[in-house]
Amino acid sequence: MLRVAVPNKGSLSEMAVVMLKEAGYTVRRDSKELVLVDADNDIEFFYLRPRDIAVYVGSGTLDAGITGRDLLLDSGANASEVLRLGFARSTFRFASVPGVAESAADLAGKRIATSYAGLVRAHLAERSIEAEVVRLDGAVETSITLGVADVIADVVETGTTLRNQGLVTFGEPILVSEGVLVARPQPTQEDRLEVLKRRLSGVITARTYVMMDYDIRVELIDRATKITPGLESPTVSPLHHEGYVAVRAMVPRKGMNRIMDELYGLGARGILVTDIAACRL
Numbered sequence: 623m624l625r626v627a628v629p630n631k632g633s634l635s636e637m638a639v640v641m642l643k644e645a646g647y648t649v650r651r652d653s654k655e656l657v658l659v660d661a662d663n664d665i666e667f668f669y670l671r672p673r674d675i676a677v678y679v680g681s682g683t684l685d686a687g688i689t690g691r692d693l694l695l696d697s698g699a700n701a702s703e704v705l706r707l708g709f710a711r712s713t714f715r716f717a718s719v720p721g722v723a724e725s726a727a728d729l730a731g732k733r734i735a736t737s738y739a740g741l742v743r744a745h746l747a748e749r750s751i752e753a754e755v756v757r758l759d760g761a762v763e764t765s766i767t768l769g770v771a772d773v774i775a776d777v778v779e780t781g782t783t784l785r786n787q788g789l790v791t792f793g794e795p796i797l798v799s800e801g802v803l804v805a806r807p808q809p810t811q812e813d814r815l816e817v818l819k820r821r822l823s824g825v826i827t828a829r830t831y832v833m834m835d836y837d838i839r840v841e842l843i844d845r846a847t848k849i850t851p852g853l854e855s856p857t858v859s860p861l862h863h864e865g866y867v868a869v870r871a872m873v874p875r876k877g878m879n880r881i882m883d884e885l886y887g888l889g890a891r892g893i894l895v896t897d898i899a900a901c902r903l
């Protein structure tokens with residue numbers, strides 16, 4: 623049975639659970655449930671603190687886990703990213719009151735407050751910058767006002783929290799993060815892990831693409847399939863109505879309206895879009 627860690631709270635938790643559910647797994651119904659066996663799918667889920675997940679996976683106690691790239695790198699655990707999950711996207715950045723620093727070089731001698739001390743220390747060491755790292759649990763944006771730090775390094779998504787505290791980012795982002803599936807470099811249950819990966823990839827594809835169907839005159843088929851090339855090749859079937867074919871292709875959800883307009887302009891009719899409930903490519 624594959625043993626998998628799932629975030630039990632915080633920004634990653636809800637999206638991780640929704641994704642597992644869409645992938646056909648049993649998910650917990652109440653937040654007091656910490657361990658859940660999904661016997662039908664040969665998998666056991668452990669609901670754990672997001673920050674601890676890479677540690678469990680790296681130590682070999684659990685086979686895989688869902689966490690953030692920033693948490694994985696901060697932990698220094700012997701685990702690596704095996705799939706990007708596309709949710710909880712954020713950057714990890716330095717910030718301060720305007721005028722205090724312009725680039726990483728200005729960090730020398732400063733006090734830097736963060737919840738990600740491992741990540742910040744590694745970043746400073748790579749650049750041979752000597753600075754003091756003040757490790758805090760959260761709400762680090764307030765630490766400058768309260769006088770314990772000159773600079774912060776924290777998760778930035780919309781930038782609202784920083785703005786509310788009168789802070790501005792400086793320098794290049796330390797990291798671009800998102801939810802990821804992590805596992806050990808040489809997993810023991812490789813086949814079972816592959817099934818989990820394939821199921822989660824299926825959810826990502828089903829969210830990213832839609833299925834498009836349309837009818838078009840045979841002589842326009844080459845031009846039409848340039849607009850909808852599909853992932854490998856579109857399906858083209860003859861229609862009872864002579865001179866026409868039906869085309870079916872996956873298209874990116876994001877561009878579907880532009881694609882429909884283009885196809886209609888070319889002469890396609892009966893253009894239908896349907897959601898993909900699940901897939902294995």
Ligand SMILES: Nc1ncnc2c1ncn2[C@@H]1O[C@H](COP(=O)(O)OP(=O)(O)OP(=O)(O)O)[C@@H](O)[C@H]1O
Nearest residue numbers: 631632633634672690692693710711712777779799
């Ligand atoms: N506003 C946000 N937008 C996107 N991702 C975020 C945001 N805040 C935190 N994260 C991500 O969530 C993970 C941290 O999860 P964790 O549960 O430790 O903190 P949290 O989401 O801030 O929750 P809490 O503050 O309730 O502890 C990291 O991967 C981080 O990048």
Ligand SMILES: O=P(O)(O)OC[C@H]1O[C@H](OP(=O)(O)OP(=O)(O)O)[C@H](O)[C@@H]1O
Nearest residue numbers: 760761762777778779780781782783784
């Ligand atoms: O750029 P924004 O959209 O404002 O999001 C970023 C904020 O979200 C998270 O904080 P959270 O509310 O989880 O509090 P925390 O600092 O206590 O973790 C993160 O730590 C930042 O503070």
Ligand SMILES: [Mg+2]
Nearest residue numbers: 632633760761
């Ligand atoms: Mg937080």
